[in-house]
Amino acid sequence: MTAPVPLSGPRFQTEPAQLYREMRRDHGAVTPVVLDGDIPAWLVLGYRELHQVTGDPVLFSRDSDLWSQWDRIPDDWPLLPMIGRKQPSILYTVGERHRERAAMISNALEAVDPSELRGYAEKFADELIDAICAKGETDIFADYAMLLPVRVLARLYGFSDEQGPGLVTALNDMIDGRERAIAGQTHLATSMFRLLADRKAEPADDVVSRMLADESGFSDEEIAQDLMVMMAAGHQPTADWIGNSLRLMLTDDRFAASLFGGRNSVADAMNEVLWEDTPTQNVAGRWASRDTQLGGRRIRAGDLLLLGLQGANSDPQVRTDGSALTGGNSAHFSFGHGEHRCPFPAQEVAEVIARTGIEVVLDRLPDIDLAVPAESLTRRPSPWLRGLTELPVRFSPTPALGGASL
Numbered sequence: 001m002t003a004p005v006p007l008s009g010p011r012f013q014t015e016p017a018q019l020y021r022e023m024r025r026d027h028g029a030v031t032p033v034v035l036d037g038d039i040p041a042w043l044v045l046g047y048r049e050l051h052q053v054t055g056d057p058v059l060f061s062r063d064s065d066l067w068s069q070w071d072r073i074p075d076d077w078p079l080l081p082m083i084g085r086k087q088p089s090i091l092y093t094v095g096e097r098h099r100e101r102a103a104m105i106s107n108a109l110e111a112v113d114p115s116e117l118r119g120y121a122e123k124f125a126d127e128l129i130d131a132i133c134a135k136g137e138t139d140i141f142a143d144y145a146m147l148l149p150v151r152v153l154a155r156l157y158g159f160s161d162e163q164g165p166g167l168v169t170a171l172n173d174m175i176d177g178r179e180r181a182i183a184g185q186t187h188l189a190t191s192m193f194r195l196l197a198d199r200k201a202e203p204a205d206d207v208v209s210r211m212l213a214d215e216s217g218f219s220d221e222e223i224a225q226d227l228m229v230m231m232a233a234g235h236q237p238t239a240d241w242i243g244n245s246l247r248l249m250l251t252d253d254r255f256a257a258s259l260f261g262g263r264n265s266v267a268d269a270m271n272e273v274l275w276e277d278t279p280t281q282n283v284a285g286r287w288a289s290r291d292t293q294l295g296g297r298r299i300r301a302g303d304l305l306l307l308g309l310q311g312a313n314s315d316p317q318v319r320t321d322g323s324a325l326t327g328g329n330s331a332h333f334s335f336g337h338g339e340h341r342c343p344f345p346a347q348e349v350a351e352v353i354a355r356t357g358i359e360v361v362l363d364r365l366p367d368i369d370l371a372v373p374a375e376s377l378t379r380r381p382s383p384w385l386r387g388l389t390e391l392p393v394r395f396s397p398t399p400a401l402g403g404a405s406l
């Protein structure tokens with residue numbers, strides 16, 4: 001019996017595809033892993049097995065109280081913010097109340113006017129390019145991709161344009177997890193509660209007002225928690241989707257044509273990234289509500305199962321001919337599956353922000369090229385979200401367009 005695999009280390013950064021292949025070879029579709037502090041869990045890498053787990057929210061629950069390991073988890077466990085004790089957000093809500101909550105969020109996002117969304121994305125993307133276009137070189141990940149999604153989301157949710165830059169800094173500080181993280185989180189939470197109070201007094205045509213108008217009786221505290229999830233879960237994966245797609249287009253000859261005019265392959269690159277280099281590699285998690293079998297493994301009540309989205313996307317059982325599954329095929333697991341998947345309207349919002357963001361780069365900086373050798377590009381050290389540390393590019397300097405406003 002091979003020892004469980006530590007869910008950490010540089011190989012998640014440097015060669016994840018090879019690592020998932022080895023895990024599958026040595027352990028099968030449901031791999032035993034250990035988290036920080038020697039905490040055991042299962043990583044579900046099989047496409048069919050992941051379908052089973054995400055499709056049965058009663059047997060494989062989102063209720064973290066079920067976890068058998070809580071007495072071994074210290075208060076300062078580094079994974080607590082992600083695997084967390086039950087927080088009052090949608091993420092850890094189950095059953096009928098979860099369905100009502102997901103409907104509240106979906107309805108509020110679904111009412112976003114697509115052309116207005118596209119307009120905001122273009123406006124903020126143009127502003128960000130204005131700040132860099134005269135320089136002839138930049139880190140297009142840090143100075144662009146990491147600044148765009150949160151600006152657009154903040155505007156959709158109901159924040160004013162003046163609040164935008166402060167929210168961008170606060171959210172990125174929080175995600176960064178270093179000394180400014182708590183201050184960032186506090187700024188975000190305070191801003192959320194202020195916005196809720198403002199919209200209660202005077203509703204407007206925005207996501208927050210629609211969530212407040214929902215009739216399922218969610219408290220301000222619950223709505224604020226969900227807004228935090230919608231900000232954080234929305235921003236970073238969308239920023240990484242932009243970064244990973246631009247990297248692919250700048251390093252792979254198959255996409256060179258679209259850098260010089262053609263647009264079709266922006267969508268192709270974005271879809272290929274979701275299959276091969278997805279922003280959410282592994283997601284925590286589900287807890288077994290009773291003893292069961294999965295992929296030939298005996299799972300005990302209270303066990304933690306991690307969703308191996310990238311592993312399942314590359315499962316040879318479904319990828320017998322890799323090329324047939326990319327192109328327009330979107331049967332990947334990159335947005336999850338089942339009741340707790342990323343809400344469909346959220347997926348659409350993310351897609352518009354990412355596609356518009358990439359198109360604006362190609363329109364405004366048409367001769368953009370990598371400023372470093374492709375092999376020197378590195379990823380952030382994480383088994384969870386997969387994104388670049390930086391994406392240095394150069395281009396012919398061009399003048400700014402100036403403040404076109406909506």
Ligand code: HEM
Binds near residue numbers: 238
């Ligand atoms: C506008 C952008 C986005 C918003 C507002 C958003 C929002 C959300 C929310 C609220 C959930 C929780 C659903 C629930 O528990 O019922 C969720 C789940 C999820 N999101 Fe998104 N999201 C966005 C973009 C993305 C992107 C770009 C990706 C990856 C490419 C992604 C991947 C996921 C995944 C994998 C889950 C499911 C986790 C699970 O099954 O436990 N999301 N998202």
